[in-house]
Amino acid sequence: MRHLRIGLALVALTAFCVFVVASVGGGSNHKSSTASTLIATPTPTPTPAPTRATTRECTTPGVDSYRSVPDPQAVGGSREIWIHRPAGPDSAKLPVLYLLLDHGQSDRSAVQLRLGRILDRQMCQTGIPFVVAVPDGRTISAQQPDWGNAVNRTFGLEHFVTTTVIRLVEGDQRRSARLRAIAGFGMGGFGASSIALRHPSLYTQVASFGGWYRVDDPDGVFGGDNSAHAPDQLIASAKAGSLRFFLVEGKDEATPLQYGTAHGEADRFGALVLQHGLTVVVRHPSGAHNRTTFIPQLPGMVRFLDHNWTSAKTRSAG
Secondary structure, three states: OOOOOHHHHHHHHOOOOOEEEOOOOOOOOOHHHOEEEEEOOOOOOOOOOOOHHHOHHHOOOOEEEEEEEEOOOOOOOEEEEEEEEOOOOOOOOOOEEEEEOOOOOOHHHHHHOOHHHHHHHHHHHHOOOOEEEEEOOOOOOOOOOOOOEOOOOOOEHHHHHHHHHHHHHHOOOOOOHHHEEEEEEOHHHHHHHHHHHHOOOOOOEEEEEOOOOOOOOOOOOOOOOHHHOOHHHHHHHOOOOOOEEEEEOOOOOOOEOOOOEOOOHHHHHHHHHHHOOOEEEEEEOOOOOOHHHHHHHHHHHHHHHHHHHHHHHHHHOO
16 A cells, blocks of 8 residues: 655645644643644635534533334344434534444444533534434444445445435434534544545535545455545545545554555545545544544544534525
């Protein structure tokens, strides 16, 4: 695998890009050891986010619920979705974050990590409440299903995420793409990036933690059709300004892939995103491929997503 350092990309691309280096917020002990580079195409400055007082998350925790559908390929025979909603009524103006987990993890893993409470606190800080939806992506026929549709049609996780999950989470309060984000950890980071690029009418923001951006398919889910699923190849067809990427890769990332490791993937893909005129943030906190590296970066992800959500709300209000 060819590793492309972001420092080299800076030299080649300084003629048309602006880099702003910032540290991580959120009070994490990773704050002083995280490199953060913002690479952005020119966009209008959004109106500041609503104040904390407008957000119920400061005083009332969000509400958890579960939805499921029968699926013979799912562990236990049904595929579940954990949904964390902020206090108050649902609305088509309320953003949704769809979160895909790593292989072997169920939607209940997000509950065990207390992601709902962590994100509630950040919603309070930013003043923008949003829904979090985590589907179970495990299958009985593939250890690493890559959040895809199996070429042999045994399972269809991509279809599940882009149709069934949206229907069960949003119901008759259908969101615009501007108010949808898709994120993932590890294999979920690959899935989120691939799905967003394959379905540009559904999402406008992507966050990937410890993901990779080429096809690594040990279970043969895609049957060798890599170009139709690899983010580093799909990015060439993305329209400028249509997607925003938030990429996190620990400095000690060493997740093994079929060829090489995931180390250096965020920088390599970040340079490609920039080349195609899209917005990308790449962060390198201390640590490896684990929750202690990724969880402290969630506040930064929310602030990144809020930038676009605030702008969307302002435009909707006229």
